[in-house]
Amino acid sequence: MMNNLTRLLDIALPIVQAPMFGVTTPAMVAxxxxxxxxxxxxIADLSAQKSIEQIRATRQLTAKPFAVNLFVHTIPPITATLREQYTQTKSHIEHLAAKNGLTVKLPELDAIQVTPYQDQIDAIISEQCRIVSFTFGIPDAESIQQLKANNTILIGTCTSVAEAIALEEQGIDIICVQGIEAGGHRGSFIGLPQIGGFSLLPQVYDTVKTPLIYAGGIYNKKSMQAALALGAQAVSIGSLLIASKESALLPFEKERLSTVKEEEVVLTRSFSGRFARGIHNTFIQALEGSDYILPYPYQNKLTGELRRIARAHQDSEFVNIWLGQSIQSFSSASTAEIINQLTK
Ligand SMILES: Cc1cc2nc3c(=O)[nH]c(=O)nc-3n(C[C@H](O)[C@H](O)[C@H](O)COP(=O)(O)O)c2cc1C
Incomplete structure (x- = not known):
């Protein structure tokens, strides 16, 4: 079970509990x-203060090392075109929600708060976090230098060989190879690769020297062993934990998982402006491919209030329920039991 990567991260198992914003809780991490x-x-794009609160809440529950995961995304400037598009999209989504029995007032563009990841990095350093993982890009050179000066181990996400090379060139310590199977947001930052894990992982392994974690479709011991055989030194498990005892999903969302069919698991930009994999519903049906999708993070911020209200109404047609292609029984056992099951 031990290898270079487990030793580097000071962990006993070649398993990573995948970062899952909206699902991961301090209790799950601990x-x-x-x-x-x-x-x-x-911590996605939480404010620096909220990030610190989450880090401290996790530290209350464990003395072991854990990774802090953030969205490294360049925020597009607000232009006149974006303002116009925002107004139209806001109105379109409010009408769509009203037609479906949900009264929502979405935020004005000037009211939304967008956190640059650099603010979070300052917070992470002040909290002396040893391991930082990220998705959607590569931190800028200054941030990497700052983190490395504080002896932080960096884990980047790739969805193609080109992205793996780019991460290695920037001196990222560990690369998480994310296959197209994976639930949640695609980590892509060079084009829109859609490569299956079994194609991507061995190619990345043959191309870079950086140790690899594999993410996407791991749901039992056999799939874990397959990824380890293809060159990963650890696997990252996401969907396997979404219905676990420590998951932040609400009962109606967990219930929806139990009836999901394979044709319902789709990639969509409609909730956030970036591609993510989850369960098809009325909202995706209405928006996907339409003009009412703003670039990330604006779409994400705009739909946040809709999702909050839909959750309060237990309406699975207007919330994002992310999951990967490996449909399974979605165990409600504890995170510890689910992880231990993989190693038996
Ligand atoms: C609900 C959910 C939320 C996710 N949020 C994040 C996130 O915040 N940061 C991240 O790097 N990856 C995120 N991902 C992707 C996972 O870290 C991981 O790559 C993926 O779950 C692996 O595929 P699997 O779901 O088939 O196990 C998310 C995935 C899910 C299912």
């Missing part, structure tokens, strides 16, 4: 860490 896996605290 449970994974206490079991000997690498827990990953997803």
């Amino acid at each position: 449970a994974a860490a206490n079991t000997g896996a690498l827990g990953s605290l997803a």
